[in-house]
Amino acid sequence: MMNSTSKQAAITKIRIQDEFWNPFMELVRGTVIPYQWDALNDAIADAEPSYAIRNFRIAAGLEEGEFGGFLFQDSDLAKWLEAVGYSLANTPDPKLEQTADEVIDLIAKAQHENGYLNTYFTIKEPGQAWTNLYEAHELYCAGHMMEAAVAYYNATGKRKLLDVMCKFADYIDTIFGRGPGQIRGYDGHQEIELALVKLAQATGEERYVKLAQFFIDERGAEPNFLVEECKARDGYSYWTQKKQSIPTVAQMAYNQADKPVREQEVAIGHSVRAVYMYTAMADLARLTGDESLLTACRRLWDNTTKKQMYITGGIGSTHHGEAFTFDYDMPNDTVYAETCASIGLIFFAQRMLQLEAKSEYADVLERALYNNVIGSMSQDGKHYFYVNPLEVWPKASELNPSRHHVKAERQKWFGCSCCPPNVARLLSSLNSYIYTSSPVQNTIYTHLFIGSEARFELAVGEVAYTQQSKLPWEGYVRIELTLVPQDPFTLALRIPSWSQGGAIMKINGVRTAYETVNGYASVERQWEQGDIVEWELAVEAQLTIAHPAIRANAGKVAIERGPLVYCLEEVDNGTPLATVSIDVMQKLQVNYDAGLLGGAVVIEAEGHANESSSWSEDTPYRPFTLQEVSERVNLKAVPYYLWGNRGVGEMTVWIRKGGV
Amino acid sequence: MMNSTSKQAAITKIRIQDEFWNPFMELVRGTVIPYQWDALNDAIADAEPSYAIRNFRIAAGLEEGEFGGFLFQDSDLAKWLEAVGYSLANTPDPKLEQTADEVIDLIAKAQHENGYLNTYFTIKEPGQAWTNLYEAHELYCAGHMMEAAVAYYNATGKRKLLDVMCKFADYIDTIFGRGPGQIRGYDGHQEIELALVKLAQATGEERYVKLAQFFIDERGAEPNFLVEECKARDGYSYWTQKKQSIPTVAQMAYNQADKPVREQEVAIGHSVRAVYMYTAMADLARLTGDESLLTACRRLWDNTTKKQMYITGGIGSTHHGEAFTFDYDMPNDTVYAETCASIGLIFFAQRMLQLEAKSEYADVLERALYNNVIGSMSQDGKHYFYVNPLEVWPKASELNPSRHHVKAERQKWFGCSCCPPNVARLLSSLNSYIYTSSPVQNTIYTHLFIGSEARFELAVGEVAYTQQSKLPWEGYVRIELTLVPQDPFTLALRIPSWSQGGAIMKINGVRTAYETVNGYASVERQWEQGDIVEWELAVEAQLTIAHPAIRANAGKVAIERGPLVYCLEEVDNGTPLATVSIDVMQKLQVNYDAGLLGGAVVIEAEGHANESSSWSEDTPYRPFTLQEVSERVNLKAVPYYLWGNRGVGEMTVWIRKGGV
Known part of the structure; x- marks a missing residue:
């Protein structure tokens, strides 16, 4: 079903x-998707209403009413539908498929004759399409629906x-470009660029790649399109509803x-916009062989992951604009580390891996996935979480406005609910x-050690294998080759x-030597069906x-x-x-606790706690003496x-270091 | 010149x-006051224009134009004039006095026939006086001019x-009260309450104390005046210019x-408003003997200074609303600790000392004065500084929006410039x-050890003495009695x-035993003229x-x-x-550095610094080993x-503790 130009293994084969x-x-399939359907x-x-389905019904002429929610509300439905697609590929579900088919019918009804599709402009500002790319997320929403x-x-x-979105993409292709009467511009929120690449892969239509490249190449060129567009609107802003x-x-x-984009040195601005763009840049670098784009991707990767990334794989240090700040500025308490941003980082890492297999990309991908991303969702x-802090003091979240955005509890649904459906589509x-x-x-x-059955097309022929993995709890992976070609691979x-x-x-x-290439243990040989590769990784608490x-x-x-x-x-x-x-001098103790939230390895350590009882409540400060009391405590x-x-x-x- | 009911030593006698x-x-007299006059x-x-004088000229009919600056801009002139008053009391200056006389003439010209005085309402919203006490700071500005x-x-x-402001106070007294047609309300920003007490002291007019008490007693009573007033305005807000x-x-x-106010348990809300109110509450508790008010003062003092005060005497942890947050929430980096708030805390401490001499009040007063307050002003x-942080990373101040309010450099003048004239009036x-x-x-x-000549009226007669002090650098104080009465004191x-x-x-x-009463070394005796009291205080670096x-x-x-x-x-x-x-095991070294900014004691300590050179730039995180390198450094x-x-x-x- 996939286009043959794809340089990536087909999803359906893993x-x-x-x-x-x-x-x-299973949580996504059985709970998250139905729950989010209810939310939509x-x-x-x-929970805050979404209005997403209702907006489509109004736009389709099936219902009367006002547009509701943010102007990018369409994208929530798109992300849900995308998750449904992935989920159906994993696990057929006729009822869910029927629901999806019905909502696709609804989406098709909301599409204009010329291919245009956006409920906000259809309902609220008819005739004003493409007048506020800076703020209005039209191409962003289009991109998400293309991915779906x-x-x-x-x-x-x-x-x-697919046909609906190709029609829209074709229409967009007539509107945007360097030709007479075309808009030489791009969206305020990157997303369509990476989506057009997917659309091209699914349809074999090279024009979509070119359109993506147009958006990427125009971005930041002079004169600045977004600034000029603001001038043409006389400064009118959707968000403030005034000039x-x-x-x-x-x-x-x-x-x-x-x-x-090729001149950008550091990750800056809204972090989700940034990583979505970097993802498309990497896609295009791979598809076009554009070295300058590859260089920019590597540079922005390095800055993002080596100077602006939390240990949890979170990015974006400030809630003001959900943005990057600057190198090494990673406050743990006023952090942002939005779930969507880490998901975008995972996209970027995946595309870099498709460009060049270097383990550092997968290291980051894994870090973001096993920590920031799955931590954002509750066990139910x-x-x-929209914000994924590294330090929480619930009372400060409540009573210090600088920390209001840091919730101590996961929330049901958000008015701006980009994150939950993003998690759903990633996990599925x-x-x-x-x-x-x-x-x-x-x-x-093999980048991630996740049990799976996989099938690949290589030049030498088809390969199939089964991966079993005990990660993250134990460092044991076992690969059994079930189908091998005649020649080595x-x-x-x-x-x-x-x-x-x-x-x-x-x-x-038999223990086997391997060559280490860019962080990968490489073994080329004539494999036999039934060969077993065991991969023993040191998983030490550290x-x-x-x-x-x-x-x-x-x-x-x-x-x-481990991860x-x-x-x-x-x-x-x-x-x-x-x-x-x-106490960093003492060994960490590792125990599997089967009773902890579905079972998990917990780590115990020795430490000290200040003896609060030696303080009278009404003494905020007192002289330090060498007799300050602390008690030994066991940390878990x-x-x-x-x-x-x-x-x-x-x-x-982050825990204060003691014992040295 | 002072009213005989004053329970406080006259300022002019010290x-x-x-x-x-x-x-x-001298800096205030020779530089700050002239500089601020230029600013006004x-x-x-x-520097951002003040508009303060211009507003008065327009209100007085001497100039045409629009009102400029904040609606409480009048108070900047008032605080300047108050500082001038104190300065003239210390050091006669005919030219400055003439300037002040002229501006007082201008103020008088801006006063309405009925006594009303406020340039904002005169110029911008004539006829709208007293319709928005919640936001408009009318009584606040009146209070500052009364203090002046x-x-x-x-x-x-x-x-x-004084006559201008008594006329205004008399007018306010007709407008506010519990009688028919009177406004049973109070200002959104407390200030007039403490000012009315001063006006009463200067004039002997008890009515002003009663009016202050009315404002304090009505505050927070049901139905809530400020809420009802908002309803009466249909929610219209000055700040947003809409409902x-x-x-x-x-x-x-x-x-x-x-x-x-008597039911308030913790310091909350805008910190300057809070401490100005507490100051007036303490004044009224002293003048009226109201025990419930005294109890509230003690409770609010305890909460403010024992659970919400920085070590520098700064209060107010958040720039969002320049406000208190909650107990023990004192971030050093996103701090507010506004200069005006510490000055207000000094007022509160002073009034508590007038109520009851307990050294803890003076300890806090001294802490705020020697650290937060004088630190807010540059050597020139x-x-x-408006915000007085305990930790600054200049790049974060510039590039992390959560820290934009924390300036790494003192600023010339502020659009909302409450702090500089407040420092001037305090110091003078x-x-x-x-x-x-x-x-x-x-x-x-004797609360503070500041060299001075002082004269007091006691029941037994007049006392005069000279205090010499080597603080803050050395712990030596010498008091010489120059005038003593016949009887012991x-x-x-x-x-x-x-x-x-x-x-x-x-x-x-001769070393002399003393009784310690509430933190004061008390000696009652028959003093002789020429007696020398030496007071040797341990000033250890700690x-x-x-x-x-x-x-x-x-x-x-x-x-x-020391302090x-x-x-x-x-x-x-x-x-x-x-x-x-x-390294907390090592002794601190104390040296007087005559070359440092006019001379100061610097403290040197031994410490460690992480060896940054052992890190490659592109490694954000790495395993900890017991061989981590640090180098010994001398801290200053x-x-x-x-x-x-x-x-x-x-x-x-705050410095990380090492060495244990």
């Missing part, structure tokens, strides 16, 4: 079977939504449009992040950075320190084990957590992704 | 002669402004008007904070908390720790010596300061009040 991940995917239909009591169309088509073979002063070109850094699949398409393959080089890369297994080189390969029970320029983590350590970052919670360690320090750390599932309390990832 | 403080007062006249290049009138009258004996939803009673906590007297009236006396109990309390010298009990009294060279519930200071120490809090600056200690820890701490006078750089008060 099926996850994994003890750790199946429950998440405004059927969740006490591709996912649904890939899963079901049904073309209806504003015209923004400067420099202010367009928020939209990564202050300079051409019905509550979500998780199979597409595990491997890449290079058919030409006859190499299969290469298996390349990622050596995770957390294994610190402790990675042993056995083939059919303390991690941060670069000295990250002020917020000075004098502190974090606990990690998981750990944290201390009040429920296990009391309060205030800030008074606790960890749980995986970060599980935090906040046992009531509201303090949490911290 | 004259400061002090090596440390005279330069500050919009004559400072590159009293100060100017006390200094010069000239009644013109808003009606605020709730609970939201009036911002204005300390959500419940009657022309640049000011510093003589009034040194002593209180109880004529009935024949006791003179009590000298009570504060035993500062920082002396940790190391306080030796000598009378005429490390201070914070209550464990103050999360921000966990694992950290501050350096203090001064110290800090590390980048210019002395490099960057990042967060990587530095202080300077008094907090001097920070930021040697270029822009990092600064921190």
Whole structure:
């Protein structure tokens, strides 16, 4: 079903079977998708209404009423539908498919004759399409619906939504361009660029790649389109509903449009916009061989992940504009680290892996996935964090306005609810992040250790294998080759950075040397059907320190084990957590706690706590003496992704270092 | 000149002669007052215009134009004039007095026939007086002008402004009250309450005390006046210039008007409003003997100073509304700690001392004065901090919006420029904070150790003495009695908390025992003219720790010596300061550095710095090993009040604890 130009293994050929991940995917299928369907239909009591379905019904002429929600509300339905597509590919579900078919009919009804599709402009500002790309997210919404169309088509073979979106894409292609009468511009919120690449892959239509490239190439060019567009609107702003002063070109850094993308040095501005754009840049670099774009991708990757990324894989340090700030500025308490931004980072990492298999991309992908992203969802699949803090003091979240955005509890649904459906679509398409393959080089890369059945097309022929994995709890992976070609090919297994080189390969029970290429253990040989590759990774609980320029983590350590970052919670360690320090001279104790939230490895450590009882309540400050009392305490750390599932309390990832 | 009901020593009878403080007062007289006069006249290049004088000229009919600046802009002129009054009392200056007389003429011309005075309502909203007490600061501006009138009258004996303000007060007294047709309400920003007490003291008019009490008693009563007033305006807001939803009673906590003042348990809301109100409450408790008010004052004092005060005497943890947050929430980086709030805290402390001489009030007064307040002004007297942080990372101030309000450099003038003139009026009236006396109990309390000549009226007769002080650099105070009555009286010298009990009294060279009463060394005896009291205070450099519930200071120490809090600056200690820890096992070294900004004691300490060079730039996180490299460094701490006078750089008060 996939276009033959695809350089990526087909999603439909990889099926996850994994003890750790199946429950998440089942949660998405059984709970999250139905729950979000209710949310899109405004059927969740006490949660903010979405209006998304209602907007489509109004736009389709089936209902009367006002547009509701944000002007990008269409994208929530799109992301849900995309998740449904992935889910159906994994697990057929006729009832869900019928619901989806019906909503696709509704979407088609809301499409204009010329192909245009956007409920906000249809209902609220007819005739005003393409007049406010800076703010109005039209191409952004289009992009999300294109992604949904591709996912649904890939899963079901049904073309209806794909045709709707191709028609829209064709229309967009007439509106935007460098020709006379065309708009030489781009969206204020990147997204359509990566979506057009997917649409091209699904349809084989190269024009969509060119359109994506047009958007990327025009971005930040002079004269600045977004600024000129604001001038043409006389400064009128949708958000304030009045005229504003015209923004400067420099202010367009928020939209990564202050300079051409190839000249951008650091990750800046709205973090989701940024990583969605980087994803498309990497796509285009791969498809077009554009070296300047590849160079920019590597540079922006480095800055994002080496100077602006939290240990949890969170990005974006400030809630003001949900944005990056600057190198090494990673406050743990006033953090943003939006769920969607980490998901976008995962997209970017995936595309970089498709460009060049370097384990550092997969290291980051894994970090964001196992920590920030799955930590954003509650165990019941019905509550979500938008902001993923590394430190929480619930009372401060409530009473200090600088921390209001940091919720101590996952929320039911958000007025701006981009994150929950983004999690759903990521988790239900998780199979597409595990491997890449290079058919030409006859190499299969295993990036993530997630149990799965996989099938690849290489130049030498078809390969199939089964991966079993005990991660994240144990460092054991077993691959059984079930179908092999006549000629040799290469298996390349990622050596995770957390294994610190402790990675042993056995083939059919015999320890085997491997070549390390860009962080992958590579073995080229004539494989036999039934060959067993065992991959033993050192999964040691370890303390991690941060670069000295990250002020917020000075004098502190974090606990990690394998791909998981750990944290201390009040429920296990009391309060205030800030008074606790960890004795770094003592060994960390690792225990599997079957009773903890579905079972998890917990890490215990020795530490000290300041003796609060030696303080009288009315003494805020007192002289330090060498007799200050502290008591030995046992600390218990749980995986970060599980935090906040046992009531509201303090949490911290970074722990003061003691004992030295 | 003072009214005989005054229970406080007359300001004019205390004259400061002090090596440390005279330069500050001279700076105010010679530089700050002229500079601020220029500012009020919009004559400072590159600084935001004030419009204050221009507004008065327009209101007086001498000029045409629009009202400029904030609607409380009148108060800037008032505070300047108040400072001028104090300054003239200290140091006659005919030219300055003439300028003041002229501006008083201008103010008088702007007064309405009925006594009303406010340039905003006169120019911009004639006929709308008293319709928006919630937002419009009318009584607040009136209060500041009353304070100015009293100060100017006390200094010069000239009644013109006093008469203007009495006329206005009399008019206000007809408008507000519980009678038919009167407004049973109060200002959104407390200030007039304490000012009316001063006006009563200057004039002997008891009605003004009653009016102050009316405002205090009505505040927070049901039905809530401010809420009802908003309803009557149909929610119209000055700040947004449109209708808003009606605020709730609970939201009036911002204005300390959500419940009657006697029922308020914690410091909450806008911090300047709060401490101005507490000041008036303490005044009224003293003048009326109202025990319920005294109880509330003590409770609010305790909460403010024991659970919500920074070590520098700063209060108000958040810039959102310049407000208190909650107990023990004292972030060092996103701090507010507004200069005006600490000045208000000093007013509150002074009034509590007038109520009851307990050294804890003076300890706090001194802390706020020697650290937050004088630290807010640059050495040149022309640049000011509005926000007084305990930790600064200049790049974060610039690039992280949560820290934009924390300036790394003192600013020339502010659009909302409440702080600079507030500093001027405080410093030029510093003589009034040194002593209180109880004529009935024949006791003179010395709260601050500031060289001065003082004269008091006790029941037994007049007392005069000269205080010499080597503080803050040395712990030596010498008092020489120059006039004594026939009968015994009590000298009570504060035993500062920082002396940790190391306080030796000598009378005429002979070590003398004293009784400690509420933190004061009390000696009652028959004093002789020429008696010399020496007061030797232990001024040791010491490390201070914070209550464990103050999360921000966990694992950290501050350096203090005598009344001064110290800090590390980048210019002395490099960057990042967060990587530095202080070795608490080693002695602190104290040196007087005559070359440092006019001369100051600096404190040197041994410490460690993380070896940044062992980090590659592209490694944000790495495993901790026991071989982590750090280097021994010598740390140099300077008094907090001097920070930021040697270029822009990092600064921190709290330092990570090392060595144990």
